[in-house]
Amino acid sequence: MTFNTNPLFMGNAIAAIHKTLRAELFAVSALLSHPAAGIDEIISKLAEIRQLLNTHSHQEDSALESLLRDYDPAMANRMEDDHLKFGAQLQQLCAQASTAQALPEHRHCELIERLYLDWNRFVGEYLLHLDLEERVLLPALMRQLSPVESLACTLLMQAPPTRREWLGTGGAHAGRVAPSNGSLSLEMSR
Numbered sequence: 503m504t505f506n507t508n509p510l511f512m513g514n515a516i517a518a519i520h521k522t523l524r525a526e527l528f529a530v531s532a533l534l535s536h537p538a539a540g541i542d543e544i545i546s547k548l549a550e551i552r553q554l555l556n557t558h559s560h561q562e563d564s565a566l567e568s569l570l571r572d573y574d575p576a577m578a579n580r581m582e583d584d585h586l587k588f589g590a591q592l593q594q595l596c597a598q599a600s601t602a603q604a605l606p607e608h609r610h611c612e613l614i615e616r617l618y619l620d621w622n623r624f625v626g627e628y629l630l631h632l633d634l635e636e637r638v639l640l641p642a643l644m645r646q647l648s649p650v651e652s653l654a655c656t657l658l659m660q661a662p663p664t665r666r667e668w669l670g671t672g673g674a675h676a677g678r679v680a681p682s683n684g685s686l687s688l689e690m691s692r
């Protein structure tokens with residue numbers, strides 16, 4: 503797969519993917535807060551979102567790291583460190599859920615409650631990471647555009663596609679950002 507490093511394309515693709523990531527993070531929070539949630543379902547959902555977030559981190563590292571390093575080396579280091587930290591935290595959360603599964607059923611409730619707190623703390627940190635990327639990293643990319651491209655991008659960002667449009671088979675943007683093997687991938691040709 504070759505990466506399309508056009509800043510306009512990447513900025514819009516990443517912003518759209520981040521909307522979906524936020525929705526998936528909140529979906530796991532909702533599952534963990536549901537009184538009927540079983541440990542098997544929780545383990546499966548955590549494994550799924552771990553793959554999704556890890557794949558996204560790798561894609562950002564591959565597509566953006568060199569561009570960002572030219573603009574702001576400290577920010578590039580921060581992004582790289584964050585991705586490593588989140589990978590380790592996701593591994594820990596999945597291990598925590600697997601530990602709960604091995605314990606007697608009467609202890610599941612207490613351990614799921616702890617997992618709920620730990621997961622939401624992770625979500626809080628991850629949301630700040632996404633926020634930083636969108637407020638700092640994407641504008642840095644946009645500054646590489648010509649005035650005409652910049653205006654076009656601003657107009658596009660004012661009316662971002664909905665999650666359904668990006669992911670659905672019939673949406674105007676279908677195929678530009680699509681789930682693949684449980685992950686979101688950037689389709690890198692225009």
Ligand SMILES: [Fe+2]
Nearest residue numbers: 559562631635
């Ligand atoms: Fe990131």
